[in-house]
Amino acid sequence: MVQISEVKDSQSRESRTAAHTHIKGLGLDEFGNAHAIDGGFVGQKSAREACGIIVDLIKSKKMSGKAILLAGGPGTGKTALALAISQELGPKVPFCPIVGSELFSAEVKKTEALMENFRRSIGLRIKETKEVYEGEVTELTPEESENPLGGYGKTISHVIVGLKSAKGTKQLRLDPVIYESIQKERVAIGDVIYIEANTGAVKRVGRSDAYATEFDLEAEEYVPLPKGDVHKKKEIVQDVTLHDLDVANARPQGGQDVLSMMSQLLKPRKTEITEKLRHEVNKVVQKYIDQGVAELVPGVLFIDEVNMLDIECFTYLNRALESSIAPVVVLASNRGKTTVRGTDDLVSPHGCPPDLIDRLLIVRTLPYSADEIKSIIAKRAKIEGLALHPDALNKIAQQGVATSMRYALQLLAPAGILAGIAGRSEITVQDLEECQLLFLDARRSTTVLENTKGYL
Numbered sequence: 170m171v172q173i174s175e176v177k178d179s180q181s182r183e184s185r186t187a188a189h190t191h192i193k194g195l196g197l198d199e200f201g202n203a204h205a206i207d208g209g210f211v212g213q214k215s216a217r218e219a220c221g222i223i224v225d226l227i228k229s230k231k232m233s234g235k236a237i238l239l240a241g242g243p244g245t246g247k248t249a250l251a252l253a254i255s256q257e258l259g260p261k262v263p264f265c266p267i268v269g270s271e272l273f274s275a276e277v278k279k280t281e282a283l284m285e286n287f288r289r290s291i292g293l294r295i296k297e298t299k300e301v302y303e304g305e306v307t308e309l310t311p312e313e314s315e316n317p318l319g320g321y322g323k324t325i326s327h328v329i330v331g332l333k334s335a336k337g338t339k340q341l342r343l344d345p346v347i348y349e350s351i352q353k354e355r356v357a358i359g360d361v362i363y364i365e366a367n368t369g370a371v372k373r374v375g376r377s378d379a380y381a382t383e384f385d386l387e388a389e390e391y392v393p394l395p396k397g398d399v400h401k402k403k404e405i406v407q408d409v410t411l412h413d414l415d416v417a418n419a420r421p422q423g424g425q426d427v428l429s430m431m432s433q434l435l436k437p438r439k440t441e442i443t444e445k446l447r448h449e450v451n452k453v454v455q456k457y458i459d460q461g462v463a464e465l466v467p468g469v470l471f472i473d474e475v476n477m478l479d480i481e482c483f484t485y486l487n488r489a490l491e492s493s494i495a496p497v498v499v500l501a502s503n504r505g506k507t508t509v510r511g512t513d514d515l516v517s518p519h520g521c522p523p524d525l526i527d528r529l530l531i532v533r534t535l536p537y538s539a540d541e542i543k544s545i546i547a548k549r550a551k552i553e554g555l556a557l558h559p560d561a562l563n564k565i566a567q568q569g570v571a572t573s574m575r576y577a578l579q580l581l582a583p584a585g586i587l588a589g590i591a592g593r594s595e596i597t598v599q600d601l602e603e604c605q606l607l608f609l610d611a612r613r614s615t616t617v618l619e620n621t622k623g624y625l
């Protein structure tokens with residue numbers, strides 16, 4: 170007999186942990202107060218509460234064109250906070266994270282790259298009420314006729330489509346052009362589709378759940394039979410970013426209405442996005458906003474390691490923040506006073522020029538106490554599936570205080586491996602000590618370097 174065992178496919182995903190896997194949100198209550206341990210966060214209360222206010226402002230759309238700086242030492246959770254902000258905002262608000270150094274490439278001008286990311290972080294929600302025919306396909310018969318141009322071949326003169334909804338059924342006689350798009354969407358009998366009355370665009374919604382079987386292998390989305398009549402008005406909501414629209418319209422045959430902009434998404438970019446084109450896109454967008462068809466959703470542009478930007482980028486950023494459609498810009502820096510990149514002697518806090526600093530709301534992240542470090546390490550150990558002996562936890566927390574939390578966090582995984590080799594299920598102090606011998610922290614490594622001359 171053939172043996173069949175179940176394969177759990179989610180396992181690989183669970184065992185993969187990244188640096189911020191444990192962060193699930195800001196962990197605030199309904200009054201915006203931070204609990205000491207919540208949302209994956211430990212401590213850093215006032216910074217979390219400040220970020221909570223920022224999230225509220227973004228949601229109420231009072232925040233666009235403003236900028237926030239998360240400032241604090243390395244490993245104090247700035248990147249984690251930015252991630253939590255994006256989680257609080259939800260998937261419908263664009264969040265575009267970049268690192269300062271990302272803007273410097275040989276192919277694209279740095280200000281151009283900055284602008285592109287600006288536009289990636291501004292969303293547009295387009296609501297259109299469309300006249301549609303929607304239902305489950307009950308019949309799909311192309312009708313052939315003699316080729317009107319003579320010859321032997323036959324052509325499709327039209328196609329009969331039967332649609333069934335909760336309230337009734339309808340038989341439609343459609344143009345062959347629509348038949349082509351039906352074929353493109355791979356529509357079969359039993360699928361739920363809608364056909365836009367004006368344009369004839371066909372969209373497959375999914376498979377009708379009347380056809381759902383228990384042992385279907387393919388990842389099919391089952392949808393209920395549409396409510397109401399077959400012929401009706403339906404509100405269709407689409408979320409795109411301004412950058413998507415730029416890309417769509419950079420193609421030579423770009424249309425001007427929303428639909429043709431949409432339909433061009435995902436195709437390879439052929440021509441450059443110019444300032445003029447962006448201007449055109451803005452005009453169309455403005456028109457849709459005025460007509461009430463579209464709504465602007467300013468999102469967040471997060472620039473980590475902002476001290477990596479140079480003075481040109483900073484002046485550009487200043488100007489871009491003042492434009493009428495701008496996202497919220499969140500910056501992060503772990504630098505104190507440093508020279509601004511691209512200048513010889515302009516020393517400024519956080520590596521940002523004074524005129525930008527002036528526009529910022531600054532949120533400070535503070536170094537962690539020993540207890541907080543201990544809780545964070547315990548959290549990480551749990552996420553990484555490692556068990557720590559209480560003594561080992563104390564030891565690694567001390568390590569975090571003495572060197573850095575990052576170093577302590579890094580030690581976890583190798584210590585886990587050492588424990589595994591020794592056949593223990595728990596990491597002990599001994600494993601940690603061995604790890605410390607194998608892997609140096611920054612300070613010990615520097616001491617080694619200071620005491621050596623010439624080659625290492």
Ligand SMILES: Nc1ncnc2c1ncn2[C@@H]1O[C@H](COP(=O)(O)OP(=O)(O)OP(=O)(O)O)[C@@H](O)[C@H]1O
Pocket residue numbers: 188189190192209210211212213241242243244245246247248249250502503545575
């Ligand atoms: N308050 C916290 N609660 C839980 N985990 C935290 C907290 N703060 C930081 N971490 C975790 O510690 C690690 C370092 O934090 P993070 O990368 O956010 O630091 P950072 O401030 O961005 O540092 P850098 O300035 O070096 O970029 C990450 O794994 C992060 O998820």
Ligand SMILES: [Mg+2]
Pocket residue numbers: 247248249473501
């Ligand atoms: Mg960081």
